[in-house]
Amino acid sequence: MLSALANSLIPILLIIALGFFLGKKTRYLENPSLGALxxxxxxxxxxxxxxxxxxxxxxxxxxxxxxxILILTLVSVISFIFLKTLNLPTRYYLPPLVNPNTGNLGLPVAYALFGEEGMAIAVVISSVVQISHFTLGVGFMSGSYQPKQLLKNGTVIYLLVGGLFLSLGINLPTPIMGTLNMLSHITLPIMLLLLGKSISSLSVKENSKIGRATLLSLFRPFVGAISACAVVSIFPLNQLEASVLIVLNAMPVAVISYMLANKYQGPIDEIALMILISLPMSFCVVSLLWWLYI
Known part of the structure; x- marks a missing residue:
């Protein structure tokens, strides 16, 4: 069972490592249009x-x-209490603990572990988390929030379009679906390469806070997984939906949290460390879940 998990996750780690190497040694991934694409x-x-x-x-x-939404709310409450116990400001530390990396890591992991059906569930989850990034994340770190930012988010817009098509029973023509399929194939490898590149460019100048960053890094995947297990145990979901929810909520701190902290003068060194440390912690939690639950 664990060998099957390793066979699924090792290609993901190798592509992240390739992105890290390319980010350090080349300029291949430096074009900002690549992320926009x-x-x-x-x-x-x-x-x-x-x-x-x-x-x-x-x-x-x-x-x-x-x-x-219920999982994110539960994680928010637990994280808020946890940060108050540690006397840490929720403004900068709450968003990284609440919002996992369901995008450029969660989607490839869901595809590797659960296939196409798991991917469909994962993109819905990731869209909700993206909304959380642009509401809770921006709102807390900036001290204010402008709802119009969501109208510029293509993922949110297409989630609404997909929901509308499903509600109306609209089936796109086969050539259109084939085009979407071909375009979608560029997404996962580039997302993983960009994740590796982002990690390679993280700046950590202060090593005195490694202990606290390590504690928060351990907290993020564990509280996400435990909260997801609690919600799916009482919520009417099938086994696949529950499994994908649990795995995606066990993902590490998202790179966008570092970007927001940098933009709003937050503790970028600690959040960079949280991203680096929570990545292997997350894979350990997923492995444990795969063995015990999924």
């Missing part, structure tokens, strides 16, 4: 193709969205 073309295409190709029921999609 994935965000605005690849990811929406992946979302529409995944949701529509397996004909996910609109009611199932709504259940996954509600369950994800």
């Amino acid at each position: 994935v965000s605005n073309i690849g990811l929406p295409a992946l979302m529409l193709h995944s949701i529509l190709s397996i004909q996910m029921q609109a009611s199932s999609m709504l259940s996954i969205i509600i369950a994800t």
